[in-house]
Amino acid sequence: MVEVNLAHHRPSQVISLRRVEALQEVTPSRIGAGATWARLEEGPYRGLAQAARTVGSPQIRAAGTIGGNVGTASPAGDGLPWIAAAEASIEVRSEARGTRVIPWRDFFVGVKRTSLEPDEIITAVLVPDDLPEHEEFAKVGVRNAMVISTVSCLVMRGDDGIRVALGSVAPTPIRATRAEEMINAESSLSDAALDEFARIVSQEVKPITDHRSTEGYRRHAAGVLARRLVERSVR
Amino acid sequence: MNVTIKINGEDRAVDVAGAESLLTVLRNNLDLPGTKDACEQGECGSCSVVFDGDVVCSCLVMAVDADGSEVTTVEGLGTEDDLHPFQEAMLAEGGVQCGFCTPGVVIAGAHLLQENSQPSEIEIREALSGNICRCTGYGAILRAFETVARGDV
C-alpha cells in the first residue's frame, strides 16, 4: 500500500484477501500468510513473537501480515531471520499449477526479489516439526519504534545445536553457516569460543554501507547480537 | 466501484475510482477531514482510525477493502457537548498544540483506554508508539492518560 501511495499509480485490479480466514490460521506447523504481526506476538513461536513486537507500530502490527513480509522480501524484513533459522518453507498457490512448497533459500533470491510467479499468491509459511527448543531474536535500530533494522538476528538452540540467522546484512536473510559449524563443534560455550563465534559471524555477513548505517558497524553489530543471543538462549 | 462502509455508526456508500486509500476517501469523498494525511506511509499515525476493532493507519487500507467494515474516525468519538473523556483530558492537560497529530492520538488513546482503563506509562508509550507528535514532546499527552485513569474528567 505504501508503494501504491508513493507511486501515485494505481493498479487496475485488486483482489482482497483480508477476509479469507483460512489464510489467517496459525498452527505449530503452518502459519497462514494472512496472520498479522499482532496475532504472531501472541505465539506460538517465541522468536517470531519477539520479532513481531518490533514490526513498525501497533497500527502496522494490526494490519501487516507475515505473508506481506515474505512477499516484499526486503533484506530487513523482521520476520525473515526466523524463517531462515526455522528452515521454513513458503507455500504458494496458483490456479494453473496448484500448490508449490519452496524452501526459504530458494524463495528469497535477491533484494526484494522472490521466486513467486506473477500468478501465484503466498498462502503459508510451513514450519518443520523438529524446531529447536530455544529461540531468541534481536534487532538493532536507531529508534525504538517504526524503524527499519540496521541488523537483526535470530538464534535457535536445541539438541541438534545452534542456528544463527541474520537480516539486513545481505541481499536476503542468511544463515551464518560457518559460524554455526564452528560453534556446534565446540564442547562448551566458553568466552573464547563465543568470541571466535562472534568474529566469524562478523566476517561471514555481507552488509553494505547505506544511508542507515555502515558496513563496518553492521559487521560489528552482527557479531555482538549473535553472541548475546546465544548467551540468552542458554540462560 | 461502489462500496459501503459503516463509519461512526452510519452506513456510507461511496464510489471508489481505483486503489485509493481509505484515508483519501474519508477526506475527499466522505467529508470527514478530521483524519489527517502527514506521510501516506504508515509512519506517523496521523491517519489512525479504528477499523473492525483495531487501530490501523487508514493510509494503508485500500478503500475498496473496507467494504462492509466498521470504521470509527475522530469525528465519531464524541460531540462538543459530550467529548470522549480522553478528548476532554487532552484539552485539560495541554496535550494539543498544533493539533495535527491529535485526531490519530485520540483514536489510539481512546482505543487503548477501552482495552485497558489503567494503562501504565510504559504501556501507553508502546501502545502509542505509532503516533508521532512533533510539538508536545509527549509529556502532556501522557498526563492526559493519567487524568482519565484517575477519573478526573
Added chain:
Amino acid sequence: MTTRTTSGVRGGIGTSVRRPDGTPKVMGNFAYASDLWSEDMLWGATRRSPHAHARLTRLDIAPALAMNGVRAVLTQDDVQGKPTFGQEEQDQPVFCDNTAQYWGEPVAVVAADDEETARRAAAAIIVEWEPLTPLTDPEQAVEQGLSFREMRIRRGDENASGTIVVEGIYETATQDQAPLGTEAGFAIPDGGGGLDLYVTSQWIHVDHRQIVACLDMAPDSVRCHPAGIGGAFGSREDISLHIHVAMLALATGRPVKMVYDRTESFAGHVKRHPSRMWYRHEADESGMLVKVTARLLLDGGAYAHTSRAVLANAAFFTVGPYRCDSVVVDAAAAKTNNPPAGAMRGFGAVQTCFASESQMDLLAEKLGMDPLELRRKNALLAGDHMSTSGQIIEGSLPTREVIDAVEAIPLPDPLDDDDPRLLPGGTGLTSPRGSVVRGVGYAVGLKNLAFSEGFDDFAEARVVMTAAGVEVHTAAMEVGQGLVTVCQQIARTVLGTDQVAIVWDDTSQIGSAGSTSASRQTQMTGGAVHAAAVGLRDQILADYDGDELRDDGVYREGEQVATIDDVCSSGPVEHHVQFRHPETFPPDENGQGDVHAGFVVAAHRAVVDVDPELGLVRVVRVDTAQDVGTALNPQAITGQLEGGIMQGVGLAVMEELVINEGIILNPTFTDYLIPTFLDAPAVETRIVEAGDHWGPFGAKGIGESPTISSTPAIVAAIRAATGRPLSRVPVRPEDIVGI
C-alpha cells in the same frame, strides 16, 4: 518590570487556561490549510528537478496540457512580475528556467480537476537536463567567494592568551523541522482580478510582499489570510508553494488547492544549516575564560533565504552565556548546491551552543573542575557585556539561577528494571541490563529574543470593545505554540473581562505582526495586544472619568458609572498599536554594537543509558530550568519546553537528512527519524521568573531555548557514559562504538 494585574478575571495571565482552538482540534474539525475545500476547486501539483545542479535544456508542457482534466500548466515564462523571490535577498526564481541549483527545485506547476490527474500531468511534462557537477563542499564554496554572508567579530585583545587551552572541531548535520502538517495552500480568485490566499505560513505580510511583486499586482488585490497550520518550527518562514498556487488560481480563474506530500515537503522547505566549527577556548588556571577563537562555516544551500540572519545568530552566540573579554570569530554562510537552509528553531544558536558547550566540558576536564562550577564561574549576568558584541545585557539574565535550579532537580533512580522498553534498543531486545552504562551531562544556552541588527521589528494589534465582548485583531500566525491563548489572557487581564475573542485578520485588514519565530510573538504580538488593550482601557476610563474597568462596565470608587452597552452605544470602541521593542543596531565591522533586543537563558541536564558495545542510547531524562521572565501560561510553557527538548533529542541521537552530492537520500518518515513515544525521555521542568524589561507583564519568549542546550547536554551525558570524544550530532551508533 514585572507587573501582575490582580483583577481576578477568569482566564487571565498566570493561569493555565485552555487554548480556545483546542475543542475543534480534538474533534477533528479544526480547518487546516490542507482541509480547505470548495466544490469547484482544482488541485495543483509541482514538477521538480531531480538534479542538484543541472542546465534545463528542454521544457515541453504540451503533453501535460493535452491530458484530460488539466486546466493550466505554468512555468517561469508565465511569471508576470519580478522573476525572483526571497526573504532577505530575492535570489530564487519562481520556477527554475535555466539552471537548477538544488535537488527538488520547482520547474513547473499544473492545475487539474483532481489530485491524481494533476500529479500525472506534472510527471508528463517533458523536462530534459544537462547534469552539472554540484558544488557541495561549503568550504570550497567560500574559497570561491560563494557565500551569502561573511562576518567577523573582534572584541578585546586578539593577542590575549590563557594557559589552559582546549581546541576542537565540531559538526552538526542537517536537521529538518518535519512539522506534521505539510505545506498547503488554497488560492481563490475574487472575480475582479484579485486573489485570496490561505497558506501555511509564519509571516503572511512578508509572504504578501514577495507574492505581489512576482505577480505584479497591486498590494490591495492580494489578501493573505492566516490559515490553520500543523506546526512550523521555521519551515514556514520562507515561501514554498505560495506564488505557484496563486498563479494557478489566476490563470484558471478557479480556486486551486495545493498540498505537498511528505517527500515533497522535505524537498520543498528550508532546513537547519549544517555546520562545521573550529573552536579554541583559552582560560586561566582558575578557570576564567580569557579568549575564545572560532571559525564557523554554515552551509546555506542554494538560495539565500534567511542565511544572513542565521549566520549572525550563530556568530553572536559563539561563546554562549559566559563572560569573555576577548573573542575572535570568523564566520561564513556558504552558497552551494545543497538543499536550501533557513530558519529552524534556535536559528544558528543551536550549532554554536553544541560546539561551545562541548568546549566548556573539555575545559572543565582539563582544569579538573566540575563542569557546572566552571559555568557558574564564568556566567554571563545582567549588566555584563555580551562576550561577542559587547552589548550590555539589559533586563534579566538569571544564568546562575537556571543552573542551580536544574542541578537541584532530583536525578532519576538507577536502572533496576529488565523491561526491555526501559533499556537501550527497546523491544529490539538488543541490550541486557548488565551491558548498560548511565551518564549525566549538562549544558547551558543563550539566545536572543526577537529580531536584531537594526531590523525594524514591530507587531500590530487592534483591540476592540463591542457590546458582545472584546475582539483582538492580529495577523500573527498561530502555529500550535499557543499565542492565541496568551493573547486572550493578556486582553482579559487588562480589560477585566473573560469575553475575549481572537480575530485573525488578513494582510488587507491590519499591518504586520512580524514572524512567528525568534521566540518573539509573546513579547511582540503579546506586547502589541497589551499596549492596545491598555490604550483602550485608559481611553474608556477617561471618557467616563472612571478608575476601573470590569466585565460589566466602568466603575469609579467602587460604583458603576457606565455599562458596556453605554460604552459601545455609538459603536465598537477600539485602539490600534504598532509595538516595537527597544532599538537594535547593525554591528560595526568588528561585530560590535547593541545588536540584540533581549536575551534568554536556559539550562539542561540529560541522563542517558548507553550500551557501549552496540552504541545504542536511551535518553532517560532531560530536565530543564528556563528563564521565562513571567509565566503567562505555565501549562503552555511546559508544552514548549517539553516539545523543544524532544527536537533537541532528535538532533542529538537520530535526526539527520543524509545528503549525497546534493540529493536527500532519506526524504521520508521511514528514514528521517524523529522521536516516538518509546524514544521520548521523561522531562522535568522548572521555570525561573526574573521578569524582564519590555515584554507584556515582564514575559520573555521561550520557544527556542529548549532546543538549544538540550542537544549538547545529551551528548555530554553520552560522553560521560562512554568516554568517547563525540564531536558531531547526531551521534550515531558507529560513533559511540568507534568504528
